[in-house]
Amino acid sequence: MDWRQLWEICSAPDNVPIVGLIPLLAFYIYLAWRQAHANDELIEQLEGDAALAKTHHRKTWPFKAGWQKEVHVWPFLLRIEFLAAIIVTIILMVWSITLNAPLEEPANPNLTMNPAKAPWYFLGLQEMLVYFDPWIAGVVMPTMIIIGLMVIPYIDTNPLGSGYYTWKQRKFSIGTFLFGFIILWVAMIIIGTFIRGPGWQWFWPGQTWDHNRLIYEVNRDLPDIFGITSNLAKAVFGAVVVGGYYLLGGFLVYSLFRRYMAKDFKRMSLVQFSITQFLLLTMVALPLKMGLRLLWHIKYVWITPWFNI
Amino acid sequence: MADENNPNGKNGKVGLVDRVKEDIQAMRVDFPSKAKEQIEGLKDPTKTQVYTSIFRHKHDDTPRNRALGVLSNVFLHLHPAKINRDAVRYSYTWGMGGITFFLFIILTYTGVLLMFYYHPSKVQAFRDVLYLEHDVPFGKILRNMHRWAAHLMVIGVWLHMFRVFLTGSYKKPREFNWNIGVLLLVFTLLLSFTGYLLPDDQLGFWAVTVGTNMARATPLLGHEGPFGSMLGMTPYNDVRFGLLGGSIVDANALLRSYIWHCIGIPIVASILMIVHFWRVRKDGGISGPGPVMLAAEADKPRRGPKAAGE
Numbered sequence: 001m002d003w004r005q006l007w008e009i010c011s012a013p014d015n016v017p018i019v020g021l022i023p024l025l026a027f028y029i030y031l032a033w034r035q036a037h038a039n040d041e042l043i044e045q046l047e048g049d050a051a052l053a054k055t056h057h058r059k060t061w062p063f064k065a066g067w068q069k070e071v072h073v074w075p076f077l078l079r080i081e082f083l084a085a086i087i088v089t090i091i092l093m094v095w096s097i098t099l100n101a102p103l104e105e106p107a108n109p110n111l112t113m114n115p116a117k118a119p120w121y122f123l124g125l126q127e128m129l130v131y132f133d134p135w136i137a138g139v140v141m142p143t144m145i146i147i148g149l150m151v152i153p154y155i156d157t158n159p160l161g162s163g164y165y166t167w168k169q170r171k172f173s174i175g176t177f178l179f180g181f182i183i184l185w186v187a188m189i190i191i192g193t194f195i196r197g198p199g200w201q202w203f204w205p206g207q208t209w210d211h212n213r214l215i216y217e218v219n220r221d222l223p224d225i226f227g228i229t230s231n232l233a234k235a236v237f238g239a240v241v242v243g244g245y246y247l248l249g250g251f252l253v254y255s256l257f258r259r260y261m262a263k264d265f266k267r268m269s270l271v272q273f274s275i276t277q278f279l280l281l282t283m284v285a286l287p288l289k290m291g292l293r294l295l296w297h298i299k300y301v302w303i304t305p306w307f308n309i
Numbered sequence: 310m311a312d313e314n315n316p317n318g319k320n321g322k323v324g325l326v327d328r329v330k331e332d333i334q335a336m337r338v339d340f341p342s343k344a345k346e347q348i349e350g351l352k353d354p355t356k357t358q359v360y361t362s363i364f365r366h367k368h369d370d371t372p373r374n375r376a377l378g379v380l381s382n383v384f385l386h387l388h389p390a391k392i393n394r395d396a397v398r399y400s401y402t403w404g405m406g407g408i409t410f411f412l413f414i415i416l417t418y419t420g421v422l423l424m425f426y427y428h429p430s431k432v433q434a435f436r437d438v439l440y441l442e443h444d445v446p447f448g449k450i451l452r453n454m455h456r457w458a459a460h461l462m463v464i465g466v467w468l469h470m471f472r473v474f475l476t477g478s479y480k481k482p483r484e485f486n487w488n489i490g491v492l493l494l495v496f497t498l499l500l501s502f503t504g505y506l507l508p509d510d511q512l513g514f515w516a517v518t519v520g521t522n523m524a525r526a527t528p529l530l531g532h533e534g535p536f537g538s539m540l541g542m543t544p545y546n547d548v549r550f551g552l553l554g555g556s557i558v559d560a561n562a563l564l565r566s567y568i569w570h571c572i573g574i575p576i577v578a579s580i581l582m583i584v585h586f587w588r589v590r591k592d593g594g595i596s597g598p599g600p601v602m603l604a605a606e607a608d609k610p611r612r613g614p615k616a617a618g619e
Contacts, residue, residue: 014512017460028468031400043601058600070391072375075398077388084404085411092461094414096453103442106435107514109557116515119505121463121498126519135534138523149491152474153484159607161477165401170477177474181467221474263607273461295368307528307535 002208008173009194013102018120018193025186036059036165043168059164073272115210121133123192124185130200131290133308148279153274157267176280184286219299222292232304238302242309249281331375342383346597387586401476401598405469409497410582412462419455427507431560459501466497478596487589489581496578503570509563517566520560524549577601 010019046053059061071077105111118126122128128137160169167174197203198211222241223234254277258266265273293296302309355368366377376390395401426445427437441448448470470490473479478489505518521526524547525533531549544556554561589595 013456014460017457018462021464024464026469028403028471031403032472033447035400036475039601043603046601047555047603047605053603058602059395059598059600060454061398067394069394071394071397072372072379072391073388074375074378074385077355077392078379078385080397080399080404081407084408085441088408088411088461089415092458093450096450097459099453100449101453101456102510102512103438103508104511107511107558109514109559113511113515116519118516118519119502121462121501125523134523134526135531136526139527139531139534146491146495147523149470149487149494153479153481153487156480159480160602160604162480162603163478163597165475168602169602169604172474181471252331270369306539 003206005204005208007256013099014120015193018124018189021186022190024180032165033167036167039164039166053064063148077083115196115200117192117196120193123196124188126190127188127196128286131286131293135307136309144279144282151275151279152289155268155272155279157272158264162304172264176254176283180283184215184283193293219293219302220297221300223299223303225269231303235302235304238304242302245285246278246281250277251286253277350450359568387590389590392594393598395598396595398598402595403472405465405472407460409465409469412458412465412576413582415458416455416462417575419451419458423455424571429507430511430562431565434563438508438510459504462497464500466494470494470578473596476597483588483592483596486585486592489585489588493578493581496574496581500570500574500578503566505564506558506566507570513559517562520550521552521558521562524552548585549588 002054009015026055042058042060045145046056048059063149117123125137125142128141131137134142156173158170159171160166195202195207197209199213200212203209219263223237226237228234228237256271257273269274289301299309350357355364365381367374368378379385379388379390423441426441426448428434438452441452443449445451473487473490486505502520504516505511525531525544527548528535529537529540530542530547531537532544532547534542537547544550550556552562552565553559554565
């Protein structure tokens with residue numbers, strides 16, 4: 001156990017935000033979960049009691065007849081904002097006094113940093129470079145993430161859960177978002193920051209970064225396993241596999257949707273459902289491809305003269 | 310002679326000395342009384358013209374004045390006068406949107422101060438940072454604050470988006486504002502990324518090299534991307550060249566980064582922020598905490614073409 005190495009990684013100034021992000025996220029997930037749980041209990045209670053549902057104020061916080069429904073922004077909101085501004089300023093001041101911003105040697109194109117890491121918030125994408133070619137990991141994927149985020153309000157047809165925390169009313173959408181945000185984004189950043197060492201090799205926390213370590217990894221392409229040799233056959237094979245994934249996967253999504261999310265499916269138009277299918281399958285393709293690589297050393301699935309996937 | 314009785318002297322005109330005497334006498338009365346008035350007036354400064362010209366309403370603790378305090382102030386009028394009693398609950402909002410905006414203001418402030426000491430050129434940039442760290446009074450804390458506020462802002466934006474998602478606040482009628490928010494997320498990351506290169510050290514240089522190398526692989530538009538070379542892309546005319554102003558991260562990249570960081574993106578982000586805040590109000594204020602909705606109520610179409618057709 002190389003504690004010094006671990007400390008060096010955790011205390012590198014630019015890694016401190018990620019060290020801070022973990023407990024922050026844990027705290028806010030807890031805060032959200034607690035409210036979602038309370039709301040879900042209230043919903044369950046009200047759904048079982050129609051008379052109460054008509055009279056209840058529908059919130060978990062107490063409310064009595066005669067209480068003001070609204071409060072003045074001045075001072076009830078402004079004092080919170082003022083306090084928040086002061087607290088943030090104090091945190092920032094203390095942080096800035098105790099920890100210096102990193103400054104390395106002058107830029108030198110002839111001396112490559114090893115590992116050369118992107119800023120921490122892009123490390124998830126850099127981690128994806130292990131499993132995908134740069135045009136996917138660096139261009140297509142970020143674009144898909146942005147577009148995917150932007151279409152969320154237009155493909156989520158579930159009218160429930162607007163303006164309050166809940167889990168039971170939005171299991172699918174919240175589950176998908178948690179998967180995308182926590183597993184595919186934050187966890188990848190954590191791996192990229194704390195696990196990846198020289199040569200972008202995997203070093204467990206506490207393992208010494210060995211700059212001379214070599215890994216003799218023989219990666220194969222999926223067509224090789226099936227003994228396909230000609231370029232044309234490889235291209236056709238890959239197209240069939242990728243196309244088949246989207247077709248079969250799409251069918252599976254449909255089959256699951258109409259069974260377990262019948263109401264949501266009924267509300268969706270064809271375009272809404274197709275986009276959901278495509279984005280969902282593309283998102284799931286990331287861990288699948290990672291699994292192929294980690295478990296069976298498979299590099300490419302689809303090989304063409306112009307691009308490889 | 311009639312002239313001798315004339316109080317105005319021989320020629321019927323007042324002498325200069327007499328006038329002065331008269332004025333002094335008048336002054337002895339006027340000034341103390343005015344001074345007294347002035348002192349009386351200062352006891353209640355809210356009645357002075359200067360004060361009333363700045364503050365257009367009284368400050369007695371009445372509901373009307375509380376509302377006016379918000380509505381008649383250019384910085385506060387983003388807020389409504391009154392909000393739902395539960396909307397102030399921190400457990401619901403997490404305050405991350407506001408904190409992000411506050412950090413943006415801190416970043417603008419510290420950033421402008423940093424610009425006084427920084428030249429975006431290969432010869433000067435790194436030395437300027439050294440100078441800032443070792444010679445400029447408070448230079449080190451200035452740079453630290455800018456750096457850490459930037460990181461905090463990225464975290465703030467993520468947590469804000471996370472909260473908005475978990476509370477379903479992107480749902481009707483806030484779909485468009487969610488989109489503005491996604492764009493703001495992208496611009497926040499780009500702001501941070503363009504700033505990364507500016508110290509011109511190994512960390513920034515290689516981070517930006519790694520980052521922009523991806524642009525090489527852009528499909529169609531990058532020289533290493535799918536179909537790029539078929540469309541005539543080379544390292545000297547592809548999208549990466551456009552980003553860096555060259556085929557490597559060098560002086561032009563530093564200048565471009567600087568201009569995007571200090572002028573281009575802040576302007577675009579500010580405009581988007583204006584739209585974002587405006588739409589928060591126009592879409593009905595913050596989304597909640599709203600009353601919970603029961604599944605049985607969700608299936609009743611309330612508005613829209615479907616309801617009209619039924």
